[in-house]
Amino acid sequence: MSMAMDQRAPAHETAKAPQGERAPARIRARGLGKRYGALQVFRDIDFEVGEREIVAIVGPSGCGKTTLLRCINGLIPLDAGEIVANGERVTQPIAGMAMVFQHFGLFPWKTVTANVAYGLRMAGATRAEIAEKVPYFINLVGLAGFEHAYPYQMSGGMQQRCGLARALAIEPNVLLMDEPFAAVDAQTREILQFELLRIWSERPTAMVFVTHSIEEAVLMGHRVMVLKGRPSSIFEMVDIDLPFPRNRSTLLHPRFAKLREHVWRCVMDEAQAAERELHV
Amino acid sequence: MSDAALPAAVPARKRLGLSDEALARIVCGLAILAVWEGAMRLWAPPFIARPSGIAVAFWPTITSAAFLEAAGATLGAMAQGLAIAVVAGTVIGLAIGRSWIADRALHYYVNGLFAMPMVAILPLLTLWFGYTSGARLATVVFASIFAIIINVSDGARSVPREYIEVSRAYRASGFSRLMEVVLPASVPYLLAGLRLAAGRALIGAVVAEFFAALNGLGYFILFNTRTFKHNEAFVAVLCLACFGVAVELMMNGATRRYLPWYRREDRGA
Numbered sequence: 001m002s003m004a005m006d007q008r009a010p011a012h013e014t015a016k017a018p019q020g021e022r023a024p025a026r027i028r029a030r031g032l033g034k035r036y037g038a039l040q041v042f043r044d045i046d047f048e049v050g051e052r053e054i055v056a057i058v059g060p061s062g063c064g065k066t067t068l069l070r071c072i073n074g075l076i077p078l079d080a081g082e083i084v085a086n087g088e089r090v091t092q093p094i095a096g097m098a099m100v101f102q103h104f105g106l107f108p109w110k111t112v113t114a115n116v117a118y119g120l121r122m123a124g125a126t127r128a129e130i131a132e133k134v135p136y137f138i139n140l141v142g143l144a145g146f147e148h149a150y151p152y153q154m155s156g157g158m159q160q161r162c163g164l165a166r167a168l169a170i171e172p173n174v175l176l177m178d179e180p181f182a183a184v185d186a187q188t189r190e191i192l193q194f195e196l197l198r199i200w201s202e203r204p205t206a207m208v209f210v211t212h213s214i215e216e217a218v219l220m221g222h223r224v225m226v227l228k229g230r231p232s233s234i235f236e237m238v239d240i241d242l243p244f245p246r247n248r249s250t251l252l253h254p255r256f257a258k259l260r261e262h263v264w265r266c267v268m269d270e271a272q273a274a275e276r277e278l279h280v
Numbered sequence: 281m282s283d284a285a286l287p288a289a290v291p292a293r294k295r296l297g298l299s300d301e302a303l304a305r306i307v308c309g310l311a312i313l314a315v316w317e318g319a320m321r322l323w324a325p326p327f328i329a330r331p332s333g334i335a336v337a338f339w340p341t342i343t344s345a346a347f348l349e350a351a352g353a354t355l356g357a358m359a360q361g362l363a364i365a366v367v368a369g370t371v372i373g374l375a376i377g378r379s380w381i382a383d384r385a386l387h388y389y390v391n392g393l394f395a396m397p398m399v400a401i402l403p404l405l406t407l408w409f410g411y412t413s414g415a416r417l418a419t420v421v422f423a424s425i426f427a428i429i430i431n432v433s434d435g436a437r438s439v440p441r442e443y444i445e446v447s448r449a450y451r452a453s454g455f456s457r458l459m460e461v462v463l464p465a466s467v468p469y470l471l472a473g474l475r476l477a478a479g480r481a482l483i484g485a486v487v488a489e490f491f492a493a494l495n496g497l498g499y500f501i502l503f504n505t506r507t508f509k510h511n512e513a514f515v516a517v518l519c520l521a522c523f524g525v526a527v528e529l530m531m532n533g534a535t536r537r538y539l540p541w542y543r544r545e546d547r548g549a
Contacts, residue, residue: 073449093451105446108541109464122450150541170450 026051026085026174026206027072033080033231034067040231041067043080047225047234051173052204056221058214058267063232065210066102069178072208073099085174095123098167099176103183104159106151112138112162113147119170137165140199157188161195168199177209181216193219194247201245214267218242218260219250226266236266329510334518337511342519347500351519354489354496357413358481361420365477368421369428370463370470376429377436378462390433394426398484402491416488416496423484424477428470435469436462468542471531478527482520 025048032045041064049055057065070076072083074090074097083090085097098119106115116134125133138147141161151159160180167175180196181189193216200207209220217224221240228235240259242250250256298306313331320330341347375382376390402419409415439462447457489498497516504513535542 075445075448093449095451097449099446099449101442101446103442105442107443107446107461107464109467109539118446119450122447122452122456152541 024051025049026053027208028084029072029081030083031081032068032071032078032083034064034071034076035079042227042232044233045081047237049174049206049208050222051206053222054200054207054209054220055223055225056209056211056217057225057227058211058217058263059227059232059235060267061212063227063229065212065227066178068227069099069176069208069210073097073176075099096170096172097174097176098170098172099178100160100163100167100180102179104151104156104163106159106162106166108151111148111150112143112154112165115151115162116165116169119166123170133169137169138162140168140202141165142195155188156184157192160184160192164196164199168203171203173205175205175207177207177211179210179212182212189216196220197246214263215251215260218256218263219246224259224263226263228266238263238266327508327510329514333511334514337509338515341512341515347516350495350497350500350516353413353494354482354485354498355523357416357420357496358478358485361417361485362424362474362477362481364417364421365425365428365481366470366474369425369473369477370432370466372425373429373432373470373473374436374458374462374466376433377466378458383433390426390429393422394430398423398480399487402488405488406492411492411494413494415492416485416494419484419488420481424481427476427480428473431469431473431476432466435466439465468535468539471535471539475528475531478531479524482523486520 027047027049029045029047033043034041045068047055057068059065067076071078072085072090074083074092074094077091085094088094107118110118113134116138117130120130120133135147138144141164143158143161143165146154146158146162149158151162154162160183164180181192184192197220207220209217211217211220218240224238224240226235226238227233238259242253242255242259317331320328324330372382372386372390376386377383398419401422402415405418405422406415409418443461443465444457447461452460485496486498486501488494489496490502493499493502497520501513501516504510504516
């Protein structure tokens, strides 16, 4: 690890804002709407994400969580409203944002090292920077020893560690997570959740975390955005007042069970109604 | 109890290191050679090619200056033509695969020309290039390039959307996306096209030599056949067949060596 990185860690510590603090916002979204032809996916979505805040988005499948995340990243255009991130209006992918993809999005013809270096190279990093940062982030996500492995030689969990390292390597101030642990098995998923929380507390950033797991949303988020309806909009923004750092003991917190139950009700009312409709 | 007797028969073959498959292949090959040899001895005049004659002619033929020169000319033209076809075909294929306009503009022409037998335009090529090695090179390029274009454009079209999204999310330029994402993702298709193109290139070279009387293996076969040296002609035919097998082996080797990731993406899934 470089000296520069060692010195940066305590700086985060002292500057650490009280939990739940929202200003200054890293992302401001106003009146977001998205249509696919005649199908209105979501509308009237307003929210902000603080500099060191994790906002988890949950909702029934098909509610447009992933579409919303892609709009935040600037990968697909909005039909209404605007997103300002890092003081810049998002119309296409901007610097300082990194996405972690559900199916990892690793290039199969590149080794772990080359995959992790990809984002840095595209951001115009010098050879020296790449040579310094890539091993650091490979190590941070626990992939030391697999530098020269190809994705096909690794398990899903390891591939997503690699995807995470690629995102972290550009040292983004906004991390976008698109159901990052949905494609790995249950045990690996738990391990990766706590790994991500550990890494986030070392290098806190703004994070938008899309998941279909209510438990995961409550575990990860400072706030949980519940998307619902057709077209969907924000049903409720749930404050998750659980202490940080979060770890396995968070799951045993009585407050955790209460919050999970609350979010579950928010999400499930409609899912159950839909089920009933199907059975009529 | 008859099962118990069976394994005893196996070790004799195993000692030779032969599998059942290899044994079947060898037996079948020998049978064909025997029938061929027998039939020729019974009914054919002595100058007609036969296994024993080919065996005798083999070494003197492949070490003769005439043969080596001919083989060099044919393989050289084939390699040169394939190189041109790979470079130009990849560029055109990427354009067709990634650009709507290029696709609409070229799709039917490329498919039409791919389906058309290149022998049909050989008379025209000899008019344009004369009875020269230029005509042969043009035939090889023409015979092989469309297989490359079609395969590469298929590959470029079917690059998984996720890879494109990753490169956009990391703000890659369009050129970098083409070179670093679309091109590598299309390489397996390029190799499949090259395999097809190599066979067509060899046919193109040999046919051009027949037609334009150019020095090469095609003409070597023609000349020896017409001078009643059928065994020598047949040695050249065998060599052409061997080139086909050699290309196949080289492709497989190159795929294993340079594209270890290919076709293993779904392993363990």
